[in-house]
Amino acid sequence: MRVRLLLIVGLLAFAYWSAQKQTPEEPKPQPSAAIDLRGVFVGEDGAQDAATVAALCDELADAVEYDHKTAAPCLTTGVALDALRVNARRLRTRGESLGDKYPRLATKVAEYLDQELGNAGGPVTEQQLVKWVKSYREIAKAARFAIN
Numbered sequence: 241m242r243v244r245l246l247l248i249v250g251l252l253a254f255a256y257w258s259a260q261k262q263t264p265e266e267p268k269p270q271p272s273a274a275i276d277l278r279g280v281f282v283g284e285d286g287a288q289d290a291a292t293v294a295a296l297c298d299e300l301a302d303a304v305e306y307d308h309k310t311a312a313p314c315l316t317t318g319v320a321l322d323a324l325r326v327n328a329r330r331l332r333t334r335g336e337s338l339g340d341k342y343p344r345l346a347t348k349v350a351e352y353l354d355q356e357l358g359n360a361g362g363p364v365t366e367q368q369l370v371k372w373v374k375s376y377r378e379i380a381k382a383a384r385f386a387i388n
Contacts, residue, residue, distance in 0.1 A: 274378040275352040277386040297380035301373045319361040
């Protein structure tokens, strides 16, 4: 009887100790290597503004992809693509400039887009359109990551 009692107490102690063990933390996802927007969106509106940037950039990527598949695309030059970005941002944010609100955002995005796409306003090739879409998706990913 005493052996059974010690065995039960021992099993209960082992079960308690096993349950208390900390499981190793899973590694956190890493931000895009292309552009890192962590720490850019500060203040009480930061998360909402980061979500706005992510949604806007995803929508821009979708628009460029869609336009490229149409019979008569209208986004055929760097000037047209930049005008789309400027007007979409202006309309989505009701005229508020997130670049003015977050100067580091404006700097990082401008540097990234110049690095990836250049700043030529002339005709764009199919490969360049793919780069525009990829760049917008990377910015969206980085903005979503900045929320967490």
